[in-house]
Amino acid sequence: MDVAVPGPSARLPGVSMAGFRQRVSTPVEITMIPHPSVTIIVDVSETGDIVHDTDGRRRRGSFAAGLLPGRLDTGGSSGECLQLRLSPVVAATVLDSSPDLTGTVAPLRDVWGPDTEQLEERLRAATSWNDRFAIAADLLRHRLDTRPPVDPEVAHIWRRTVTSRGRLRVDRMAAEVGWSRKRLWSRSRSQLGITPKRAAQLARFDHAAHLLAAGHSPATVAARSGYVDQPHLHREVKAVTGSTPTAVSSAPWLAIDDVAWPTYPRT
Known part of the structure; x- marks a missing residue:
């Protein structure tokens, strides 16, 4: 698995990002260990290889996971995803839905809102991980600057x-x-x-x-x-x-x- 991390210019308080690229011949299942943040997985692969469990149903595509264990599968011969870790303080501001993601896994559109497809398209079209990190940081920064924060x-x-x-x-x-x-x-x-x-x-x-x-x-x-x-x-x-x-x-x-x-x- 290849891992990419952003430079200082793409870093925001309460936000961590990493890019993952994996090439495999068979699906690989990864159990996500809980940590004190909300996880966003944006599928940036051309073939949509990211599979996740939502309410016992296996679905493809980008998703958001709460603060409890989730399961991530990468299927097919390759897969690329951008992973964001948001502190609940940041998640409560930038996500459209209720911040109550504890113990849940939801399609990204349910929590990011109607701009989800545009977000995915921009990230897929980017030619480098640095560009993807910059795009994600700009979108998050805009939401943080224009929405009311938590107390x-x-x-x-x-x-x-x-x-x-x-x-x-x-x-x-x-x-x-x-x-x-x-x-x-x-x-x-x-x-x-x-x-x-x-x-x-x-x-x-x-x-x-x-x-x-x-x-x-x-x-x-x-x-x-x-x-x-x-x-x-x-x-x-x-x-x-x-x-x-x-x-x-x-x-x-x-x-x-x-x-x-x-x-x-x-x-």
Whole structure:
């Protein structure tokens, strides 16, 4: 698999991008490991080789995945896609639909809106990954500049959750912005589509998953990621992925993370 990453000029706060090109003789199935962002997969291949599961139905084409596991297949002899990782703060602004993408996979048109085909056509017509990154960045920047953002308090809480690796108590974060716990919970759920507790769980898991992929033992990962003990880590990984820490440590999606997302904030 060939991986392309954007230069500094195409980078936006809360947005990570990578381009993937794969040439295979048989379909390849990749299980996407959850991480604290909304994933957009734009199929830029001429033959439409990207296949995804939506509500148990296999469909072709570009799609958006929430904050829980999804499955991505690349079929045929080749496939190209542009992947965007949007923080929920950015996703709530740039997507047309409700930001409640937690645990869902939807066709891109359902969340990007009627401009989806134009977006795909422009990206396919581009002659290089750098051009594709620039096009995507310009479109995202335009939406960020022309649409109302989430509450600054909600954005602050999200940043604190990610940078603390999910280890700050909700009461403490609510006090930092002068909100009650109930108000924080309500605003986060309505604007980001995720509760503070769930956000903390995903941030903590994301840190643990990358430690596992780096070869650390489950006991070490549990201690460094804020879990009570190794059984607690095992239960959490099982709840989030339906798998075990050992299986997560060898997930193919994680194996290319450091290549595809060199600037992605490691929570």
